[in-house]
Amino acid sequence: MTDSRIPTARLGTDGPEVGAQGLGCMGMSFAYGPTDTEASRATLERALELGVTLYDTADAYGAGENERFLAPFFKAHRDEVVVATKFALSIPPDDPTKRIIRNDAPYIREAVEASLRRLDLDVIDLYYMHRRDVNVPIEETVAVMADLVREGKVKQLGLSEVTGDELRAAQTVHPIAAVQSEWSLFSRDIEAGVVPAARELGATLVPYSPLGRGFLTGSFANAEQDLTDGDFRRQQPRFTGDNAAANAALLTPVRALAEAHDATLGQIALAWVQQRAQVHGLPVIPIPGTRKPARVAENTAATRLVLTEAELSLLEPIAEKVAGDRYADMTFASAGRE
Ligand SMILES: NC(=O)c1ccc[n+]([C@@H]2O[C@H](COP(=O)([O-])OP(=O)(O)OC[C@H]3O[C@@H](n4cnc5c(N)ncnc54)[C@H](OP(=O)(O)O)[C@@H]3O)[C@@H](O)[C@H]2O)c1
Numbered sequence: 398m399t400d401s402r403i404p405t406a407r408l409g410t411d412g413p414e415v416g417a418q419g420l421g422c423m424g425m426s427f428a429y430g431p432t433d434t435e436a437s438r439a440t441l442e443r444a445l446e447l448g449v450t451l452y453d454t455a456d457a458y459g460a461g462e463n464e465r466f467l468a469p470f471f472k473a474h475r476d477e478v479v480v481a482t483k484f485a486l487s488i489p490p491d492d493p494t495k496r497i498i499r500n501d502a503p504y505i506r507e508a509v510e511a512s513l514r515r516l517d518l519d520v521i522d523l524y525y526m527h528r529r530d531v532n533v534p535i536e537e538t539v540a541v542m543a544d545l546v547r548e549g550k551v552k553q554l555g556l557s558e559v560t561g562d563e564l565r566a567a568q569t570v571h572p573i574a575a576v577q578s579e580w581s582l583f584s585r586d587i588e589a590g591v592v593p594a595a596r597e598l599g600a601t602l603v604p605y606s607p608l609g610r611g612f613l614t615g616s617f618a619n620a621e622q623d624l625t626d627g628d629f630r631r632q633q634p635r636f637t638g639d640n641a642a643a644n645a646a647l648l649t650p651v652r653a654l655a656e657a658h659d660a661t662l663g664q665i666a667l668a669w670v671q672q673r674a675q676v677h678g679l680p681v682i683p684i685p686g687t688r689k690p691a692r693v694a695e696n697t698a699a700t701r702l703v704l705t706e707a708e709l710s711l712l713e714p715i716a717e718k719v720a721g722d723r724y725a726d727m728t729f730a731s732a733g734r735e
Contacts, residue, residue: 402448409574419451421686426459428629443690455483464515483527484508500530525555543571561590580604586732596679614663635721667699
């Protein structure tokens with residue numbers, strides 16, 4: 398392959414160097430409509446060729462199905478890939494709109510063994526707490542996670558959707574290598590508290606949904622009209638009804654910059670996340686999700702796209718105009734507790 402490989406970034410203060418863009422694997426089994434197994438497998442291989450080494454999954458993605466699907470790929474490339482998975486969240490099969498969150502020790506102990514079994518691995522490279530259960534002190538949860546490191550089941554620890562204060566409390570127990578939170582042109586709430594805390598503590602930021610779950614690419618404009626039944630985005634307030642129409646109109650400057658750079662809308666969105674992190678002075682490894690080899694090439698090429706100060710300022714006003722929350726229930730997200 399002649400495509401250039403992407404640059405690298407460090408995971409935490411003393412972790413491995415990984416490709417500066419990772420791959421979100423959730424959609425390969427869960428949440429975003431029908432999947433094509435062969436195309437997903439080809440996407441994983443293509444990503445690796447392009448220098449993507451951080452692969453993101455969770456036990457909640459398809460109730461273990463995503464971890465099982467990824468296992469043969471991880472096995473075949475064990476020395477080249479960094480495997481990130483998560484515990485804490487489950488979705489009752491009889492009500493896919495509900496979320497059950499557990500952060501207690503017995504649950505974590507069961508969850509890690511189940512993930513190791515499904516992934517067919519001896520050790521998980523990066524183990525995240527997916528969601529915060531406010532009934533369990535975060536220090537207790539991280540103490541259990543730290544035991545998993547000592548026992549050799551897990552190499553590094555991460556937290557997802559925590560507040561800056563929760564991150565600080567966690568760090569008193571064990572170093573947190575990565576914070577995974579939604580961060581995009583449309584979702585910037587973490588810049589107030591979470592990003593400064595991550596910078597101060599040396600945690601790498603792993604922005605999820607950097608393409609606004611696909612909305613920022615222009616590939617759909619209204620979830621109810623454009624996406625299949627059961628697609629999770631039909632539950633998200635910003636992608637339906639009047640909100641969707643108002644938000645689609647916010648893409649005008651993104652479209653203009655895409656034309657100016659002979660790039661796609663998605664590439665502008667990804668370049669923005671990468672450069673926004675530089676403004677805050679912390680390492681960042683966005684994990685755009687795709688199931689298509691051509692798109693992974695398109696997305697990784699965005700690591701070479703540089704926006705000028707004037708161009709960045711055109712994008713600056715977008716986030717505060719977005720209509721609708723990130724989730725229907727924001728208590729599960731860091732911004733809902735700040
Ligand atoms: N910690 C958390 O709570 C949390 C929450 C959500 C997600 N995540 C993780 O973050 C990853 C990424 O987030 P995400 O998948 O929600 O959102 P995203 O990366 O913002 O967007 C993914 C969507 O964009 C589409 N897409 C990707 N590249 C594209 C391109 N170049 N052109 C047009 N469309 C494109 C994908 O469709 P195709 O697949 O069909 O290409 C998919 O529908 C997930 O896979 C998951 O691992 C974590």
